[in-house]
Amino acid sequence: MKRTEKAEVLKSLEDICFKEPWSLGMLVSSFEDEHSVIITHDTEGEIVGYVIGRCMADECELYRICVLPEFRKQGIGTLLIREFIEKCKNLFVKKIFLEVASRNLKAISLYESCGFKRTAMRKGYYRDDDAVVYSLKMLEEGIK
Secondary structure: OOOOHHHHHHHHHHHHHHHOOOEEEEEEEEHHHHOEEEEEEEEEEEEEEEEEEEOOOOEEEEEEEOOOOOOOOHHHHHHHHHHHHHHHOOOOOOEEEEEEEEEOHHHHHHHHHHHOOOEEEEEEEEOEEEEEEEEEEOOOOEEE
């Protein structure tokens, strides 16, 4: 599947899963950015989830994680984050960070179960909510 076709598939998932989905242009740009890390999860040949991040030097920011509603609670989100962490390790990343809406308790639970620690709050970051900043520090011998 070509990058543009894959971006179009991710756009359809964005439209289903997010109140404020990324545009097709943003997704295409992610595929074209050499610093992007994009991991998809397929079920029976269909993309049902993905994670997008961007790595610079020894840090990576996890921008998006998405799993179609009918495929949630099957461990796909955890699998995607674990694959993302492994990819970051291979890129010699020392720290992964992300922002999440303070009311998004399901996502917060997922991040915490994968080892992310709450490090800060950003008041009014979203239109209708604050953001919680999480990070995951990795050491040479493994994840801290």
